[in-house]
């Protein structure tokens with residue numbers, strides 16, 4: 001299924017929006033578009049459902065209405081907190097006039113970064129982001145520490161991640177190997193999630209770099225799921241793999257060091 005947009009921008013990072021001004025991002029397609037993120041009636045509070053509106057405009061401020069379907073959706077919204085312990089991936093509805101809306105909630109107060117990921121028709125994959133403040137008591141902040149072993153147990157599955165390289169600016173293949181934790185047998189009946197074997201998001205530890213990833217064989221069904229990416233520079237990165245099995249989506253996070 002269509003994921004053309006992500007192919008074009010696969011190795012590039014695109015950030016921008018509210019707190020822009022990071023020199024390295026200046027030449028990304030993000031410069032051609034703007035996103036503004038606004039909560040209904042004044043702001044978001046921890047553990048309260050709130051409607052979020054994302055307004056996409058071009059440089060001149062004109063609403064953008066022509067989006068390409070990418071990974072089955074017009075817009076993907078990724079939400080993380082400061083220490084990347086919270087990860088939420090949701091799909092706002094297009095309301096016309098450049099507007100997308102979604103109702104969501106946040107598990108604690110504090111700073112959250114919102115990433116709107118979309119492909120304007122005829123354009124390249126674009127990610128616009130902004131930090132927002134959520135009122136309420138903040139959770140404990142944890143350090144973002146690279147995993148000593150890239151093996152995690154999630155929802156009765158054991159997922160092992162292998163990286164073909166952990167050097168910056170190289171083509172990297174991510175291989176997720178997904179086993180049933182009880183039987184230790186490979187799971188070979190993964191279901192498509194967003195039109196592919198899985199969906200992967202990578203962020204730098206400071207949430208400044210949003211790294212595009214695309215499946216190598218999107219029709220794969222496990223136990224192995226492979227993705228291609230590239231890390232722009234040295235540092236710590238968090239990787240979230242999302243897969244669907246027996247009707248349920250599970251998310252597996254890993255932290256890796258690139259140097």
Ligand SMILES: [Cu+2]
Pocket residue numbers: 071073075076077089090091194
């Ligand atoms: Cu999505």
